[in-house]
Amino acid sequence: VSERESQLVLGVDPDPAALWPGLDQRAGGGRSPRQAAGEAVLAHCRALIGATAESCVAVKLQLARFEVLGGTGWSVLEQVAEHARGLGLLVIADAKRGDIDVTAEAYAGALIAGLDSPFGRLEGLGADLVTVNPLMGADSVEPFVRAARAAGAGVLVLVRTSNPGAADFEDLELAGSGERLWERVAAMVDELGRAGIGQAGLSDVGAVVGATQPGHLLRARELMGSAPFLLPGIGAQGGRVEDLAPAFAAGPAGGLVSASRSIAGAHRAGGGDPPSAARGEAERLRRAAWELSRRVLQAG
């Protein structure tokens, strides 16, 4: 983050019906719909990442968009991750997986550093950070933390998400303490991360905290003093960079600001060709977040 002066995470969430124009979108030619869509998605992702990489510190790859392309999708996902790494970006696998111990180990292997097998090493995606769903409890999160820690990677646990439905369960008040459910999840994140705090003071166990509810950020930072926050919901979902100050109290990398549709679709809102519009919006967000983080750290 310091090196690139950027907290901006480019959300890569390629909807086959909303790819940038000018890419090859023809079906047919002996290709299956999956293959044709996969080629177009790959071209789109490369163009999007190429246009905005200078303003970003990471890409967040939405696995659902690749999973819907079947086996082709995983190959495209790997190529997109490789392209992003080649441009110096970290790779966040937005997978939101969560399962019992042996299953969580398999998911962690798939997404992070691979797994040994009698057939040789099964390669992983090589993600630097993976989002994890904590509903099933600490024993479903720990295998991800172990795999990430061994690989020098990290985990981002869903704590308070950016969608309206987050209020249904995450915001429920607990008996006795009066905490919200998400605050209890935050306490687990803080605990799991204590053994993984690095030189910059940040842990390898972070939290997803939606940027759409800035009121939660201050409390989240109180509960998780060392966790990097991934802050989705900027732009299309209504969140604003200006409201994210509490995240940066933990340092410049305390808040990773994620935007997807507002960057890839900037030309629809403001005109211009897609790469230029995306580049402009990414740079605007980068600067807003970086300057905000500097103000917070100077004031603190």
Added chain:
Amino acid sequence: VSERESQLVLGVDPDPAALWPGLDQRAGGGRSPRQAAGEAVLAHCRALIGATAESCVAVKLQLARFEVLGGTGWSVLEQVAEHARGLGLLVIADAKRGDIDVTAEAYAGALIAGLDSPFGRLEGLGADLVTVNPLMGADSVEPFVRAARAAGAGVLVLVRTSNPGAADFEDLELAGSGERLWERVAAMVDELGRAGIGQAGLSDVGAVVGATQPGHLLRARELMGSAPFLLPGIGAQGGRVEDLAPAFAAGPAGGLVSASRSIAGAHRAGGGDPPSAARGEAERLRRAAWELSRRVLQAG
């Protein structure tokens, strides 16, 4: 269930380090570790399903085990699903996905009936049932319900899982009502399922309720009168068929009894060749569940 006189779900959870012996497990031959593992996993799954299909009503495919094989894995997953369907079995995609609206739609398309795109129809896995993680709230579950209902498929929401860590969050008591969190999730399942109750009186929105905590089953059935329950945790995780009676109060298909390692690994516990041992254990579980369900329904 009635036609096959079986509530047994074969959990297909292929650990590359614990495949049945006698399958081709050599690396090399110009194949990548993923390809070699994929071929062996496919052979294992086919053998396992072939040996036990007569005693089962469905297979539950653990997606993590296929995801760790990359693009090869999705292709193997599709072939395993096709093999199971060819033997008359329902296919449960144990995916535990959960995400915001547009993302949930993409996952539902990938796992159930596919999605339209400018490149033609993107095929889905064709699952009959998909497991879904409800942490992010009703708006993250509804896209799965819509896609499943349109396809004549169903959704199984994680309500009270079978792992020890389930107690961390799912069992937390809520302020005011004194409900547990999982009971609140159960209420959502009941509500989402009301518009999807079929001729047998069961809904297309079901619940995952771990067989390891039979004390929860009676309460779960009170809260979700029409939901089919998927009951994992039999065998390796310690659950017993005999404790599952409350599930069957909703009808013979009210409880789908899932076992993975206890069937695939039956030869380790009781000797014999793997297919015969698996067949024997599957038939034992089928009969125990079927007879229990008949007793419950006669008594009720």
